[in-house]
Amino acid sequence: MMHHTKLERPLEKTGDTGPRQNLLEHLSEEADRHFHAMLARSTAGISPAALTEAFMDWAVHLTISPSRRAFLLAKAVSKVVRLWNYALRYMADSRTEPCIEPLPQDRRFCDPAWQGWPYNFIHQMFLLNQQWWHNAMTGVDGVTSQHEKVVDFIIRQMLDTASPSNFPLTNPVVGQRIAETRGECLIDGSRNFLDDLKRLTEGLKPAGTEEFQLGRNVAATPGQVVYRNRLIELIQYSPATDTVRPEPVLLVPAWIMKYYILDLSPENSLVRYLIRRGYTVFMISWHNPGAEDRDLCLDDYRRLGITAALDAIGVIMPQAKVHATGYCLGGTLLSIVAAEMARDKDERLRSMTLLAAQTDFTEAGELALFINHSEVHFLEDLMWDQGYLDTSQMSGAFQLLRSKDLIWSRMVRDYLMGQRAPMTDIMAWNADTTRMPYRMHSEYLRQLFLNDDLASGRFMVDGRPIALTDIRVPIFAVGTEWDHVAPWRSVFKIHLLTDTDVTFALTTGGHNKGIVAPPDDMSRSYRMLSRRAYDHHLDPDNWLTAADDRTGSWWHGWASWLDRHSGAMTTTPDMGAPDKGYMPIADAPGTYVLEA
The missing domain is CATH 3.40.50.1820 (Alpha/Beta hydrolase fold, catalytic domain)
Structure with a gap:
């Protein structure tokens, strides 16, 4: 159990005694921890306080930076001009170079179908918008590095949700698939969605994992x-x-x-x-x-x-x-x-x-976006309530780090195009989750992540510090x-x-x-x-x-x-x-x- 500092306040003149006040204090702490645990389950373990603090830091510093706001306005106007210039040039010559290229790791718009009208205009508008929001979330004087990364990450997730690649009417590849299959792909996708929903509600592993049996075709090297x-x-x-x-x-x-x-x-x-x-x-x-x-x-x-x-x-x-x-x-x-x-x-x-x-x-790395004092306190209350942290409760954070590949691209492929990616051994292993004990994970997050005790020579083993040197x-x-x-x-x-x-x-x-x-x-x-x-x-x-x-x-x-x-x-x-x-x-x- 974690030890909490006792609140120091004078006793009221109502007959309250020290033990009674301690009991009331303990009960109030217990109630708060239960509430935090309930809240953590509904927010995938992400602390609302941590997010609010990050966005307030960004918003306040942007508010008191008029030159930065003017710069962002100028950038917005510039991007609108670039987009319409591109559209006019494309009308004159379809071989016109795009006005913005996706990042190297972004493969959502690689298919040649995205280069035809109006899909080229749609995805170029999205990429310019995405770039502007990155400019808006970063480079604001006074915002801490941690908060800047958090707000940029959250906005990026929101933009990825609205990507034109996620919707049938704005995704030409999906449109071609629907035409080729005469809509059967949507029926197959619905089946995939209902199967995934059933497995999720019943706590079953994803489809295809049953093909990989421990001791038979994975974890099969002989031993004792x-x-x-x-x-x-x-x-x-x-x-x-x-x-x-x-x-x-x-x-x-x-x-x-x-x-x-x-x-x-x-x-x-x-x-x-x-x-x-x-x-x-x-x-x-x-x-x-x-x-x-x-x-x-x-x-x-x-x-x-x-x-x-x-x-x-x-x-x-x-x-x-x-x-x-x-x-x-x-x-x-x-x-x-x-x-x-x-x-x-x-x-x-x-x-x-x-x-x-x-x-x-x-x-x-980006995983550290989810590790700060507020976040750790929030996770500790969740783990305290159930005794452990289930990695299914962490998987959302890991998937968000690569949401384009692990969430949205998969949903487009499985549910809109009706195509299941073949299950692999590493995907089946990834679905075979484990848990982490409350006390151990709390110590790990605080001593190693937050305090960096190991690298700093403060980590204690058997009452004495150790040093990697x-x-x-x-x-x-x-x-x-x-x-x-x-x-x-x-x-x-x-x-x-x-x-x-x-x-x-x-x-x-x-x-x-x-x-x-x-x-x-x-x-x-x-x-x-x-x-x-x-x-x-x-x-x-x-x-x-x-x-x-x-x-x-x-x-x-x-x-x-x-x-x-x-x-x-x-x-x-x-x-x-x-x-x-x-x-x-x-x-x-x-x-x-x-x-x-």
Whole structure:
């Protein structure tokens, strides 16, 4: 439970006593928290107070900036003139260049049908309007950077809602589809909508996910659960080679996701790739917490998670040093454990790999728009009321970060054009959501996101601070180019926070698809460069110029790096250590991953 500061006020002369006043105060706080939780459910967890504060900051500063308002008026007039000049030139010559181009990542108007009249005029008007609102929301003197990003983001979402691509009468591609199918696409789209609505109301997974069965065609790499506590199952995978490297790989996924993002279909399973390269692989599978786990804390995830897994590996493979690998929040937690081990002179790690994992949260990307003191307080009351945060309650925020692709384009395709995108393994995994305990997530948001304690050397483990600068094992870090969750420039800060050798790889793709990079996919590419502990700092822009550009999956570059930091091949280890209390409990994928 969170501790609240008691209000100090004089007792009224009505016979009130200290205990009675404390009880009334407690009851009023409880009532407020219940109200906040109810409100949070209706606003997808977004604090109205935070939004109001951001828009008031923008509105007040714009009001007292007459020159800025005059500039915006001039910009509006200029854009109207540009639009009508374009229309007149188009009437004279249909090959006229458009007056504004969409942003590179905006593919809503790429179809040639958008270049014909009147759809060219409609989408050009929309893009100019969108650009003007960006000018209006940004660059206003006095507005805080956080508030500027919030108001710009919210207005962008509102404009995306009104995009001409979302409506049959203003979308020529939809119009062509309706004509070609004689309206049958709208009937198919209605069926898709009703099916999605039924699944949503009944709490079922999206259509097509049933094709991906755990243990059959995803999470199907053979292995055994060799250790279990209340928070994790530790999976040891069966060897695929006659000999293996003496250093095992421990994979630590984020607790916000099911582990099998790293063991999807056989052709894109990182686990399978590693064991075929001759590595013994262990995987942490997190328990999906419920209301009864509300008081699990961040330190429990450290002790019962990574530390317990390292202890088990140390018994199963005595004297072996570990290549510890953390993905997303799992990488952040692994950094904490590695710093603690370095502080305490625990030398069980051979290397540390961070996959799209942040250790500094001062530039955490667009996701940070939803993380401020007001927002965290709002989420805490929601989690306090139900004991956990369901990731379905967070999925709205993640989808808004890419609303053009994840919301509106999907609605146009599924409901207006009547076409279902084929379900993929990564889409099915994304629908297999997990929860986060109230206390742990509150500590994570406050200590790491808001206070940035880890990067600042204030994070406490066992009553003493840890520092990432104590880490001496070599580090391999991966960033992805289009990551909205852990922007690569934020991940890149590991160079500034550690005093050891760092190899950084920047790969194409986003937070998930960038990491899941099948080894045979030659459409992928990545850049990679190593920095020794005593080298001078290289900023991200100059790093881009200096790094080698390579074709294919970054897995190959990482595997070669692991090989260089590993010993010669040796005999394969036993599965578990039955004589020491680590008897195989169940076949992979285990039981925790099946928890709904």
